[in-house]
Amino acid sequence: MKKKPSGSEDISAAKEEGSRRKLTRAEEVRARLADDIVDGKLSPGMPLDETEIAASYGVSRTPLREAIRDLAAMGLVETRPHRSAIVTRPSPEHLRQMFHVMAELEALCASLAAASMTLSERRNLEIIHEGLARILKENDPSHYHVLNEKFHAAIYAGSQNAYLVEITLATRRRLSPFRRAQFLTAGRLAKSYKEHDAILVAILQGNRELAAESMRRHILTVEDSYEEYAGLK
Amino acid sequence: MKKKPSGSEDISAAKEEGSRRKLTRAEEVRARLADDIVDGKLSPGMPLDETEIAASYGVSRTPLREAIRDLAAMGLVETRPHRSAIVTRPSPEHLRQMFHVMAELEALCASLAAASMTLSERRNLEIIHEGLARILKENDPSHYHVLNEKFHAAIYAGSQNAYLVEITLATRRRLSPFRRAQFLTAGRLAKSYKEHDAILVAILQGNRELAAESMRRHILTVEDSYEEYAGLK
DNA sequence: TATAAGCTTATTGTATGCAATATTGCATAC
DNA sequence: GTATGCAATATTGCATACAATAAGCTTATA
Structure with missing residues (x-):
């Protein structure tokens, strides 16, 4: 299976937006995480350690946190204050x-x-x-x-x-x-x-x-x- | 009209959650902004200046930015990189x-x-x-x-x-x-x-x-x- | 041994400062 | 007089440091 060239679309449904705009770090990270969740590389229930993931993606925690917040809004992860976000595992x-x-x-x-x-x-x-x-x-x-x-x-x-x-x-x-x-x-x-x-x-x-x-x-x-x-x- | 005791519910639909949990700054700010948009204190099209609002709410830009991101996910505001978020004004x-x-x-x-x-x-x-x-x-x-x-x-x-x-x-x-x-x-x-x-x-x-x-x-x-x-x- | 309280440690939440980028005003050319 | 390009400025994006909170361990006690 080939690697996808781009990640999932914009959070609030594919604003067309010339689309060759330079992405912010937060957007890049969000797309990667969303893809990893959607195609199963991150399993439901798995915790997302901010420091660890930020390091592995080569960004600081700030954009990573923004990405995770977006994923939470999409329902792909669940967050609770002072706990790690976890990949959503619905009943x-x-x-x-x-x-x-x-x-x-x-x-x-x-x-x-x-x-x-x-x-x-x-x-x-x-x-x-x-x-x-x-x-x-x-x-x-x-x-x-x-x-x-x-x-x-x-x-x-x-x-x-x-x-x-x-x-x-x-x-x-x-x-x-x-x-x-x-x-x-x-x-x-x-x-x-x-x-x-x-x-x-x-x-x-x-x-x-x-x-x-x-x-x-x-x-x-x-x-x-x-x-x-x-x-x- | 009396002041509402609490803001809009949790972004992804009212997780009950004992609910007397101490809110984070970002959550407080999000609730206030959401209420202000929903009941018209902030009009569609109005730009949200991060520095200004953060100062007026007495928080730093970090939690404010997270709140704005949530509002964007809800569709209440629209954001574009390096531009101020604006209250959504649909056609x-x-x-x-x-x-x-x-x-x-x-x-x-x-x-x-x-x-x-x-x-x-x-x-x-x-x-x-x-x-x-x-x-x-x-x-x-x-x-x-x-x-x-x-x-x-x-x-x-x-x-x-x-x-x-x-x-x-x-x-x-x-x-x-x-x-x-x-x-x-x-x-x-x-x-x-x-x-x-x-x-x-x-x-x-x-x-x-x-x-x-x-x-x-x-x-x-x-x-x-x-x-x-x-x-x- | 089991339990609970308190401390320790790890992790998230927030503030602040710097970097990057869009906007604005001005100068200059047509 | 209008338009175009450049410089100055303001605002957002990001990194880092510190604060607050929850999880885990240790230890004391029943």
């Missing part, structure tokens, strides 16, 4: 609730997208879907994962609602550490693709209710898949 | 989008509440509603406002979904500066009460779809009311 119940909300948010995106996506956005979504078909044949989970994110992001954007995009992406990021393993369960890739197909068709038909319901099911299946993997059911 | 279009999402989130809360509220929660909601009836007769907008918040919060809690409560409250707080004036428009109090009544009945009946739709309408009416007040339509 199974809380995780279920988050998946449920995620399903509703994505369903809303899909519904709005079915009503409002522009022609070029629809075309783009089809292209992504075709790409997923090709990757499916190679059975390459990590490659599939990347394009899968794009598929969902394209639908978010299709809702034409920047705030909805913001909170949906934020929720998705927060759940990332717990969705990572889903594509490793047998046959999940193929099932995922079929579900995407139903969503795509509904959106292209402009069928809001069907798009929403297909998406809702898709996300809740992801949750099932996680719970199965994690041995929670 | 009319963005504001509309946020109201739309707010309506959907509250509708979801209402729907889940209709299905899942406990008996004591239902009873409590009725009591709040009766309180609103009494206040209505006195035509006291600021008093009505306080109990109105409780009415909505009770429905959020009734959803039995902590994460949904978290993002709904966060969205509500972010919209607060733009909902403040709503109860000043003629007859809004009485209309609001009637809308609440419809919502309450639907929830008590366990009618999810009706509860959702009543709530959705209620929130979008609030938006209308704001836009009218702001001269946007």
Whole structure:
């Protein structure tokens, strides 16, 4: 797996911002930490020692603390005064609730997208879907994962609602550490693709209710898949 | 209007936390700033000078900067490197989008509440509603406002979904500066009460779809009311 | 031996000073 | 008269030192 060129987007949802701006130390550190949490290099429950991490990243504690505060606001870490921040480890119940909300948010995106996506956005979504078909044949989970994110992001954007995009992406990021393993369960890739197909068709038909319901099911299946993997059911 | 004893809740939604913990300077400052923004003492667009505010609050820039960062994460202020943070001033279009999402989130809360509220929660909601009836007769907008918040919060809690409560409250707080004036428009109090009544009945009946739709309408009416007040339509 | 109180140590919270960068005013050219 | 570039200034970004608090250990006592 290749190293990502840049970290997670801006905390409050991808302000475009010419984007080749010189980053502050705090932003760099935040991106690195967020990536490490999201793709599992830092496990839930793990404490983050300020002095230690600051030293290892070659910055002082000041920007590191600001980064940790941002992560706390994103829900990726939890802080208590005079204690080390720890990577968030939600209870199974809380995780279920988050998946449920995620399903509703994505369903809303899909519904709005079915009503409002522009022609070029629809075309783009089809292209992504075709790409997923090709990757499916190679059975390459990590490659599939990347394009899968794009598929969902394209639908978010299709809702034409920047705030909805913001909170949906934020929720998705927060759940990332717990969705990572889903594509490793047998046959999940193929099932995922079929579900995407139903969503795509509904959106292209402009069928809001069907798009929403297909998406809702898709996300809740992801949750099932996680719970199965994690041995929670 | 009396001074509030404590500021806004914890950034990531009211962790109960014994709550009589000694607050850090950064937390105190954040609460004060958040309150000042939410109830309009700091207007959208206004820059926040770190040195100046730190001095006026009697703290150093370090905790103040951390507080501002939290506010940025909440969406109450916007920051750019080497520029002063400014109180968020969303475009009319963005504001509309946020109201739309707010309506959907509250509708979801209402729907889940209709299905899942406990008996004591239902009873409590009725009591709040009766309180609103009494206040209505006195035509006291600021008093009505306080109990109105409780009415909505009770429905959020009734959803039995902590994460949904978290993002709904966060969205509500972010919209607060733009909902403040709503109860000043003629007859809004009485209309609001009637809308609440419809919502309450639907929830008590366990009618999810009706509860959702009543709530959705209620929130979008609030938006209308704001836009009218702001001269946007 | 178990327990609890007090001290010790490690870690976070805050203040302050310096560095880096954006803004402002002025000078100069067109 | 307007625009452009440079210098001066003000403000934020960062590092470091110190203060405050919580965790761990030691020791005394039942």
